[in-house]
Amino acid sequence: TRRMATTERRRKPNVLVTGTPGTGKSSTCSELAARTSLEHVDVGAMAKDGRLYGGFDDKLQCPILDEDRVIDELEDRLVDGGKIVDYHGCDFFPER
DSSP: OHHHHHHHHOOSOOEEEEOSTTSSHHHHHHHHHHHSSOEEEEHHHHHHHHTOEEEEETTTTEEEEOHHHHHHHHHHHHTTOOEEEEESOOTTOOOO
16 A cells, blocks of 8 residues: 555654744754754645645735645655754644
């Protein structure tokens, strides 16, 4: 299966760093990436650059993240491992 092939192929871990906005996630991830061979993946920046939104919240005045599109975008990037994924939460990341 694809999952088995992915697990066998991965040589480095993927690390998910989550937390409330303003707690230092991005700074920590950037520093960790600078000290290791891991790549920092900022999900917010990736969503903004790829316009991975499903609408706009008029009340909060912000775009609504299209979680399925984000996962689709991340899947191929994470398959080999070696990524530090930086986002506010982990509830929409599937167990794959």
